Amino acid sequence: MLESEAGAAFVLAxxxxxxxxxxxxxIEPALLVDIKRIPAMNSITHSARGTRIGAAVSGAELGEHKAVARAWPGVVEATNLIGSDQVQSRCTMVGNLCNASPAADSVPAMIAAGAKAVVVSRTGRRTVPVEKIVTGPGQTSLARGEVIEAIVLPARPARSGDAYLRFIPRTEMDIAVVSAGVSLTLERGRIKTARVVLGAVAPTAVLVPAAARAIIGSKLDEDALHKLAAACSAACKPIDDKRGTIEYRTKVAGVLGKRAAQIAFQRAGGA
Amino acid sequence: MAAVLVSTTINGDAVEFACPPQESLLAVLRDRLGLTGVKEGCGTGDCGACSVTLDGRLVCSCLVLGAEVDGREIATIEGMAENGKLHPLQENFIEHAALQCGICTPGFLMAAKVLLDRNPQPTETEIRYALAGNLCRCTGYDKIVRAVQATATELRQLEKKKSRRKKSKKS
Amino acid sequence: MANDPSYTKQKLKVIGSRVRRPDGVDKVTGRAKYGADHNAPGQLVGLFLRSPHAHARIKKISTARAEKLSGVKAIITSEDLPDLTKGDTAARDILENCMARGRALYDGHAVAAVAAVDEQTARKALKLIKVTYELLPHVTDVDEALKPDAPVIHDYLYTNGVEPRPTKPSNLYNVAEFGHGDVDAGFAQADVVVEKSYKTEQVHQGYIEPHACVGSVNPDGTGELWVTTQGHFTYRSVCANLLGMDIAKLKVTSSEIGGGFGGKTHVWIEPVVLALSRKANRPVKAVMSREEVFRASGPASSTSIDVKIGAKKDGTITAAFAALRYQSGPFPGAIPGMPWAAIGAMTSFACYNLANVKTLGYDVVVNRPKVAAYRAPSAPMIAFAVESTMDMVAKELGIEPLDLRIKNAAREGTRACYGPVYGPIGIGATLQAVKNHPHMRARLKKNQGRGMACGFWFNFGGQTCADLNIATDGSVTLTVGTIDVGGSRASLSLIAAEELGIPYKQVKAHIGDTGSLGHNDTTEGSRGTFSSGMAIVFAARQAIEVLRERAAIMWEIPIEDIIWKDGHAKARGSKYSRLKPLSLADIAAQSPSTGGPIAGHNESVPDNAGVSFASHICDVEVDPETGGTRIIRYTVIQDAGKAIHPTYVEGQMQGGAAQGIGWALNEEYIYGDDGRLQNPGFLDYRIPVCSDLPFIDTQILEIPNPNHPYGVRGVGETSIVPPLAAIGNAISNAVGVRMDHTPMSPPRILKALEQLHAS
Known part of the structure; x- marks a missing residue:
């Protein structure tokens, strides 16, 4: 249906x-396809092998899934930060992703978590890392007729933790001015693997390998944190807009990267 | 696009309506069904004045299409008072002066009711975050939060009385 | 004297009780009808086409294609409206703001309007209207607009208030000066002089209900307008004047109003909706979108201010000076002869007893929406500047900021900085209350700071007309022409009950439409409870005269022998001992046979609304790494004169404070270089949400207004004045940076912190 519509066609989650x-x-859609009543898009499956979250699962439903919230607190918190309770009843991770805003809350957390999107079309199904979906503000790599059916989160090793933080001027109802998602795993008290992702500081969410390198092998001491912050700030290519300045975003990206890493570290059982 | 025929339940009553597919639930409720207690403050989900529940979940009716609610259950402010009796939240909003101009009040009442249905003993912080999707420009929220706190206390006492009565009946 | 407004010190029985408002049930059940909740038979939908440009010549508007669209019933451009270019300039400006004539003067300026059978059709029609613009240079910043090379917005605007009259037009349309004494001599005596410049960005009232109305004009020249407004009588006369109708033939009904705060004192879409209805010969309903509200209603001025204060070592202020530059959008201020900077200048040092003071108000036009009143209009910005500077003076002198204020506080007999000599006033009492408040002694943690500041507002009386009618069962109807946004129906009913000596529940207050009362000025200047309250007092006293007359007829005794006490007519003297007192209901029941309905009426212009003062205390916590600021604790102390309904007075104090907090921290109009407003929505125009605020503690002081029978002063506005400076002072005390620009947003605070650490 989506493929054959000549006019502007949109998926409604x-x-x-x-x-x-x-x-x-x-926008003036010629076609809207409501996916909320498709069973495969409507459910969460969670096992030791990983987690699959349907494209139509709302933020509120995700937040109520205790096992997922335990395994991926950062991803769930990030998704639950999208909008008010009213918006939570409706909004979805996949919608947040496909809207392709550089400031989307769930996206940095998903990328940090190593999440993959299950892309389906009439002809088949492919699995794509979340960071490959958004190509620029309002732009995705999805072809005409392709939709994301679900988000898949990998299995969670022991001693892992993730966290997402955003800065907003108010306490609620704002779009992130800067944000940071961190996911890490410990081995003998030291960080073994880490992924650090920033939001709202570039045309898309950015994975910052240098920031991860800054803390891998460390116990997240002052020096590592300092280097992490510097790497985050260095990775920023922000713009001046109504929500924040280049200067501000660059500085605060480092601050949030640091703070998110501390929370993730704690959640992984680090001390 | 041709109009969509929708069968739904609103405040417990079966309702049918037809609307263009792109029309919001808010417009349907206000302009087609005369439920003008549902207010429009922004139309973009930023103020909460149009809050209703959809299958028990709180939503901004401006962010829902009329065409989506087929077979669903909707509750609006018009259905909050039951059997001619105001809901304790409504009573307390009047008593505690939780409204000044009153335009945001229906939305706040819907949000507060969903909160108390799920969490009978919310902290002040929980109340404030649960109501953060509803803008009020008159009150500074002080008396709204107090009205919700007073209602929570009242409802808990009511529950206690009920369960005591049940117990005494059993024994 | 029945109409003596002076303070009577009478013992009050029902006034001061916290009764339930009569419109409460309607408002919690969704039954109350607001601007957009009314529909007329056969109504059309009205929509506006608005300029995307900040300043442009309208070369051509082509409506032919839109007119041909099926379902389009009328299209209006300035061609369809009277040309007032050579007429009354005030009326011209109002009309030109409602519909651009020749030039679009700001982003959002209406250039055409459509009435069609439904919204979809009206929307299609808007797209079919073709407007050819020629872009003109624009200016949106108040300081930029004053530069010699700034684009001059109107070639007919010459600065008023300067001698000799300028030979060239400019964007500076008025200069006003206030003060007394000799400031130069005063500064020469000072041991410490602090000078500082400030900027405040533009803010909007942010009422949750958008402008909405249903207008209907008949071919016989009569018409009706249902509208959300603070002043239906003013809307009536303005609309009738603009459209050439007889004032009395237009009936305006004020709906329940979903917030106004000054923004609904002025017409925006209403005259055009009536014009559309006249052209289509059908009722037309129009509701602004939120985006239109931000772009095309009336926000408050953005400003640029210089303040200079000199003081002796003992804290005595020897001189104070302020220069205020306020922009008013593309047209001069709403009150003729009293533009926005002038009002600000008058309020600037009103809290203080000063020997030498001078203020200058510069009013400026820019390419932004026409400015309207916003709660204590023009006062919060200058209070931010003055009260911040006061803290800096205190610091220089090594005196507690509160003590500096107490030492210099205005008192009875002080000549105000704007001229008059004060009667009994409350500034000193609010400051003492601050000193005694436990909030001042509460412990603060790291990165937290406490600030305080004062505020002043004039308050206003204005033309008032009210009716009091007694039904045959003794229940009482009040009909007033001021609107109710915060419970004034309850307050006015309390006043009637007090005067008549009956229970509150026996009284029901209504807002009358323009057909049911004489002219009432707009409900502004915190005048509702003050002036309608006063009119109700006098109407009740008139009704009591009638009640006594009727009792005299019933008893067949002279009226002189009858007194009114505790809700009863009582015969005076032992010869009448057999006469049992007659209740109001007893007399009312007999009214059909004793002379007909019993009523009281009053029309008046209550002056001396009683100036009002407030002092606020605020604790903030600043995150030094992000510049984010949270309000930890907030206390409002305000003089109400007499709180008729204390809960609703508290509500005004809390609401004003919350709006001031939003102004201080996050709210601002953000314009791009293209002169377009970038944040016309509640997502990016950030008014405080519930989780942003703590409980707002209140303390009501009652220093009676000698010019009101119960001592009432206006209470609605004053508490929006102090928060900006209270928060600025608290931030300064928390992390050591002096903020001179509102909103004190996280990026501004972080930048200031970085500069502090660099120096």
């Missing part, structure tokens, strides 16, 4: 972005 764009007159 929670609608919390799509309906706003329709209201403001930015």
């Amino acid at each position: 929670g609608g919390t972005d799509l309906l706003v764009r329709m209201k403001l007159g930015h």
Whole structure:
């Protein structure tokens, strides 16, 4: 259906972005496909081998899944930061991803977690790392007729933790000015693997390997944190806009990277 | 696009309506069904004045399409008072002066009701975050939070009384 | 004297009790009807086409294609409206703001309007209207607009208030000066002089209900307007004047109003909606979108301010000076002869007893929406500047900021910086209350700081007309022409009950439409409870005269022998001992046979609304790494004169403080270089949400207004004045940076912190 529509065609999951764009007159869809009643897109499956979250699962539903929240607190918290309780009842991770805003809350956390998107079309199914989906503000790598069916999170090794933090001027209802997601695993008290991702500091969320390198092998001491912050700030290519300045975003990216790493470290059982 | 025929339940009553597929639930409720207690403050999900519940979950009706609610259950402010009796939240909003101009009040009441249904003993912080999706420009939220706290206390006492009565009946 | 407004010190029975408002049930059940909740038979939907440009010549508007669209019933451009270019300039400016004539003067300026059978059709029609613009240079910043090379917005605007009259037009349209004494001599005597410049960005009232109305004009020249407004009588006369209608033939009904704060004192879409209805010969309903509210209603001025204060070592202020530059959008201020900077200048040092003071108000036009009143209009910005500077003076002198204020506080007999000599006032009492408040002694943690600041507002009386009617069962109807946004129906009912000596529940207050009362000025200047309250007092006293007359008829005794006490007519003297007192209901029941309905009425212009002062205390916590600021604790202390309904007075104090907090921390209009507003929505125009605020503690002081029978002063506005400076002072005490620009947003605070650490 999506493939054959000649006009502007959109997938409707929670609608919390799509309906706003329709209201403001930015888009006039010729076709809307509501996916909320498709069973495969509507469920969460969680096992020792990994977690699969359907594209139509709302933020609130994800937040209520205790096992997922225990395994991936950062991912769940990030998703639960999208909008108000009203928006949580409707919004989805996949919608957040496909809306392709550089400031999307769930995306840095998903990338840090090594999440993959299950992309389906009439002709088949492929699995793509989340960081390959968004190519720029409002732009994705999805081809016409392709939709994301689910997000898959890998199995969680022991002594792992993740965290997501964003800076907003108010306490709620804002879009992230800067954000940071960190996921890491410990071995004998030291960080063995880590992924550090920043949001709202570039056209897409950015994975910062240098920031991960800064803390791998460490016990997240002052020196490692300092280097992590510096690497985060160095990875920023932000813009000046109504939500923040280049200077501000660059500085605070380091601060949030540091703080998110500390939380993730603690969650992994680090001391 | 042709109009969509929708059968749904609103405040316990079966309702049918037809609307263009791109029309919001908010517009349906207000303009087609006369439920103008549901208010529009922004149309973009930022103010919460249009809050209703959809299958028990709190939503901004401006961010839901009318066409999506077929077979669902909707509750609006018009259904909050039951059997001619105001809900304790409604009573306390009046008593504690939790409203000034009143335009945001229906949305706050819906949000507060969902909160108390799920969490009968919320902390002040929990109340404040649960209501953060509802903007009020008159009150500074002080008396709204107090009205919700007072209602929570009242409802808990009511529950205690009920369970005591049940116990005494059993024994 | 029945109409004597002076303070009577009478013992009060029901006033001061915390009763439930009569419109409460309607408002918690969704039954109350607001601006957008009314529909008229056969109504059309009205929509506006607005300029995307900050300043542009409108070369051509082509509506032909839109007119041909099926379902389009009327299209209006300035061509369809009277040309007032050569007429009354105030009316011209109002109309030109509602519909651009020749030039679009700001992003959002209406250039055409459509009435069609439904919203979809109206939207399609807007897209079919073709406007050819020629872009003109624009200016949106108040300081930029004053530069010699700035684009001059109007070639007909010459600075008023300077001698000799300028020979060239400019964006500076008015200069006003206030003060007394000799400031130069005063500064020469000072041991310490502090000078500082400030900027405050533009903010919006942020009422949750957008502007909405249903207008209907008939071919016979009569019409009706249902509208959310603070002043339906003013809307009536303005609309009738602009459209050439007889004032009395237009009936305006004020709906329940979902917040106004000054923003609904002025017409925006209403005259055009009536014009659309007249052209289509059908009722037309129009509701602004939130984006339109931000772009095209009336926010407050953005400002640029210089303050200079000199003081002796003992803390005595020897001189104070302020220069205020306020922008008012593309048209001069709403009150003729009283533009926005002038109002700000008058309030600047009103809290203090000064021998030498001078203030200058510079009013400026820019390419932004026309400025409207916002709660104590013009006062919060200058208070931010003055009260921040006061803390800096205190620091220089090594005196507690509170003590500096107490030492220099205005008192009875002080000549205010704007001229008059004060009667009994409350500034000293609020400051003493600050000193005694436990908040001042609470412990602070790391990165936390405490600040305080004062605020002043004039308050206003204005033309008022009210009715009090007694039904045959003794229940009482009040009809008033001021609107109710915060429970004034309850307050006015309390006043009627007090005067008549009956229970509150026996009284029901209504807001009358323009057909049911004489003219009432707009509900602004915190005048609702003050002036309608006063009118109700006098109307009740008039009704009591009638009640006594009727009792005299019933008893067949002289009226002189009858007194009114505790809700009863009582015959005076032992010869009447057999006469049992008659209740109001007893007399009302007999009214059909004793002379007909019993009523009281009053029309008046209550002056001397009683100036009001507030002092606020605020604790903040600043995150030094992000510049994020949280309000930890907040206390408002304000003089209410007399709190008729204390809970609702507290509500005004809390609401004002919350708006001031939003102004201080996050709210601002952000314009791009293209002159377009970048954040016309509640997502990026960040008003405080519930989780941003703590409980806001209140303390009501009652220093009676000698010019009101119960001592009432206006209470609605004053508490938006102190928060900006209270928070600025708290931030300074928390992390050592002096903020001179609102909003004190995280990027601004972080930048200031970095500069502090670099130096």
